[in-house]
Amino acid sequence: xxxxDVQDEQRLTPKGRATRDRIVQAxxxxxxxxxxxxxxxxxxxxxxxxxxxxxxHYFTDKSALIRAVVRRQIGVVLDFHRQxxxxxLDSFDDFERWIDVNMRYLRRIGTSGRxxxxxxxxxxxxxxxxxxxxxxxxGYWQWIELLEAAIExxxxxxxxxxxADPRGLAMVIVSAHQxxxxxxxxxxxxxxxxxxxxxxxxxxxxxxxxPAERAPRPPRRPRR
Amino acid sequence: xNDDSAAxxxxxxxxxxxxxxxxxxxxxxxxGVANTSIDEVRSTAGVGGSQVSHYFRDKRDLTxxxxxxxxxxxxxxxxxxxxxxxxxxxxxxxxxxxxxxxxDTVYLVGGCIYxxxxxxxxxxxxxxxxxxAAGYDEWLGLFHNGLTAMRQRGDLRDDAxxxxxxxxxxxxxxxxxxxxxxxxxxxxLRVAVNAAVDYVRSFAPHPAGRGRTRRTPKR
Numbered sequence: 001x002x003x004x005d006v007q008d009e010q011r012l013t014p015k016g017r018a019t020r021d022r023i024v025q026a027x028x029x030x031x032x033x034x035x036x037x038x039x040x041x042x043x044x045x046x047x048x049x050x051x052x053x054x055x056x057h058y059f060t061d062k063s064a065l066i067r068a069v070v071r072r073q074i075g076v077v078l079d080f081h082r083q084x085x086x087x088x089l090d091s092f093d094d095f096e097r098w099i100d101v102n103m104r105y106l107r108r109i110g111t112s113g114r115x116x117x118x119x120x121x122x123x124x125x126x127x128x129x130x131x132x133x134x135x136x137x138x139g140y141w142q143w144i145e146l147l148e149a150a151i152e153x154x155x156x157x158x159x160x161x162x163x164a165d166p167r168g169l170a171m172v173i174v175s176a177h178q179x180x181x182x183x184x185x186x187x188x189x190x191x192x193x194x195x196x197x198x199x200x201x202x203x204x205x206x207x208x209x210x211p212a213e214r215a216p217r218p219p220r221r222p223r224r
Numbered sequence: 225x226n227d228d229s230a231a232x233x234x235x236x237x238x239x240x241x242x243x244x245x246x247x248x249x250x251x252x253x254x255x256g257v258a259n260t261s262i263d264e265v266r267s268t269a270g271v272g273g274s275q276v277s278h279y280f281r282d283k284r285d286l287t288x289x290x291x292x293x294x295x296x297x298x299x300x301x302x303x304x305x306x307x308x309x310x311x312x313x314x315x316x317x318x319x320x321x322x323x324x325x326x327x328d329t330v331y332l333v334g335g336c337i338y339x340x341x342x343x344x345x346x347x348x349x350x351x352x353x354x355x356x357a358a359g360y361d362e363w364l365g366l367f368h369n370g371l372t373a374m375r376q377r378g379d380l381r382d383d384a385x386x387x388x389x390x391x392x393x394x395x396x397x398x399x400x401x402x403x404x405x406x407x408x409x410x411x412x413l414r415v416a417v418n419a420a421v422d423y424v425r426s427f428a429p430h431p432a433g434r435g436r437t438r439r440t441p442k443r
Contacts, residue, residue, distance in 0.1 A: 032347055035258045113346035113353075119402065123343025126335060126406050127256035137407035144412075168415045171403065172396070175416035179399025182339065183391075185346035186356045192391060196399070199392035203423050216426065219388040 020058045020068075022048040028069045028116035031124050036066060066125060067135045073118050074139030080105070081146055090153040092213050095204060099197045102177070103220075106184060106193050113185040118143075119178040120185065144170045151204070164207035176200040194220055233279070241279040244269045245289045252290055253334040257344050262286070287345070288355055294338045295359035302366050310370030312379065313425055316393070320417040323397060327410040335405035338363075339398040364390045371424070384427035396420035 012020060026047035030036050036044070041062060045055050059065040085101060087094045109115040118139065125132050147170035154160045180196020198219040208214040233241060247269035251260040262283055266276050280286040304322065308315040323331075334340055342356045367390035374380045400416025 113348075119343065119399075120346060122402055122406050123340065123346065124256075124258075126340070126402075127254070127259065127344075133406060133408070137409075140403050140407050140412075168411075168419075171400075171412045171415045172419040175399035175403050175412050176392075176396055177399065178402050179339075179395035179397065179416075182343050182346065182398055182402070183360060183395060186342050186353055186360060188350075188353065192395060195388050195391035196395045198388070199395065199420070199423060203419050206422070206426055216383075218383070219385060 016058075019048070019050060019054065021072075023050060023055060023058055023065070024068050024072050027065050028073065028121070029114075031066070031069060032116045032120045033114055035124065036062060063129065063131060066128070066132055069116070070121055070125065070132065070135045070139055073116060073121055074142055077118050077139075077143055078146055081143075088153065089147070089150040090157075091159065092201075092205065092208065095201045096217075099201055102197050103190065103194060106181075106190055111184050111188045111190065113188075117181055119181040122178070123182065140174060143174050146170075147173055158209055159213075160204075160207045161209050169204055169207070172203055173200040176203075237279070240271060240275060241289075242293075244271060244276060244279055245286070245293050248286050249290045249293050249337075252287075252341060253337055257287060257341065284352070288352065291341060291345075291352070291355045291359065294341055295362065298338050298359065298363055299366070302363070309373070310367055311373040312370075313374075313421070313428065315370065316421045316424055319393075320421045323417045324410075324414050327404065327413055331401050331404050331413055332408060332410065336398060336401035339401055340405070342398075343402065360394065364394055367393050378429065380424070380427045381429055384424075389424050389427070392423055393417075393420045 023044060026044045027036055029047070030040060030044060034040065041055070044065070045052060048055075059068065080101070081089060081098075083101070086097055089095070089098065109117070113120065122136050126136055127133075144167065148166045151160065151164070151166035151169050155162070155164050155166060176196045176199050177193075180193035183192030183196075184190060186192075198217065202216040205214055205216060244265060248260065248265045251264055251268060262276055263273075265286065266273055269276075276286075280289065301322070302310065302319070306315075306318050307322065308318075310316060310319060330337065335343075338359060342360070345352055345356060364387075368386050371380065371384070371386035371389050375382070375384050375386060396416040396419060397413070400413035403412035403416075404410060404414075
């Protein structure tokens with residue numbers, strides 16, 4: 001099932017992997033700042049301090065490099081959801097912490113629009129070519145499936161009602177997150193993301209079996 | 225968007241300028257801002273090269289006109305008669321349905337006409353991002369006005385926060401459009417806009433049961 005790009009990745013030695021990571025990071029940065037064009041592949045090479053032949057060794061072409069950037073970033077997103085602080089992400093308390101860590105993460109990266117978050121990569125790349133869009137889409141499905149499994153566990157424990165649709169709920173949470181990130185970067189402000197993640201968790205709460213959990217929590221008011 | 229430059233053109237000139245802007249908007253929607261060249265805009269609009277430079281200083285200027293045109297498109301979408309003043313649950317549901325009706329012809333082709341432009345330009349200079357934010361302000365304002373009227377009439381409880389709910393509606397749409405475009409699957413947008421409307425509905429004084437119109441079949 002592994003994509004040829006992924007097989008390449010798995011064959012590497014630890015040192016090779018580190019070199020490859022440097023290239024991918026440099027490319028990620030360029031994609032969100034000025035776009036990755038044939039002409040600035042040279043800048044990726046310099047930023048990663050590798051030779052042209054090394055670059056060609058790791059990535060046969062620019063599209064393979066772009067796909068690697070997208071896969072790396074969805075890995076960051078999935079790891080974010082698996083951080084110990086979030087437990088198994090399968091209780092309302094876990095989801096409240098998910099709101100907190102999201103806002104803390106946004107505060108850390110800032111709203112300059114120059115961080116290669118997943119929504120920023122999607123916005124830059126979704127119209128480039130079919131293979132890249134398919135990689136972005138696969139990333140979204142992985143994210144949706146992670147949340148779907150967590151919500152499924154909440155349903156199994158009857159924290160959520162029987163009519164809760166874990167996959168639909170997962171899509172709502174991911175969509176809210178991506179929309180909130182986009183508006184936060186446009187406004188260069190945190191409030192859109194605060195409203196987005198609050199909406200996502202309050203929507204999940206609408207399916208709580210416990211009436212006390214079902215009540216919507218008020219949105220926090222960061223400066224507007 | 226303040227656009228002093230328009231004043232110096234004749235009516236015919238303005239029509240040509242609008243044709244060039246429309247061609248640019250179409251190309252940018254289909255292939256992105258970065259992948260749209262002035263040359264392609266010129267040939268799509270069927271005008272000479274000197275005309276583009278007559279009407280637009282540079283690609284950045286043209287991009288700003290496209291943002292303004294797309295902002296108008298968003299406002300006219302939300303001004304369709306069946307959406308009323310976006311000030312009832314039925315009108316909001318009609319909005320979600322209207323978005324869903326455009327999935328195949330719009331969202332699967334290039335995402336949201338406004339959001340995909342905004343997303344691509346989030347690293348642009350402050351002036352362009354101010355243009356984009358002003359468009360979102362206007363869009364949020366349409367929902368905000370409707371939701372405020374609903375609360376005043378008692379269609380929504382006092383704890384309903386029109387600003388938060390307006391933001392939820394726009395954000396659900398923007399993120400749903402993004403995920404639907406990337407995955408090539410209509411579900412994320414469909415589910416997201418319906419969820420946002422159901423969220424508003426949950427603030428009705430006597431909610432008619434959760435998700436009256438929720439339709440979330442398994443993929």
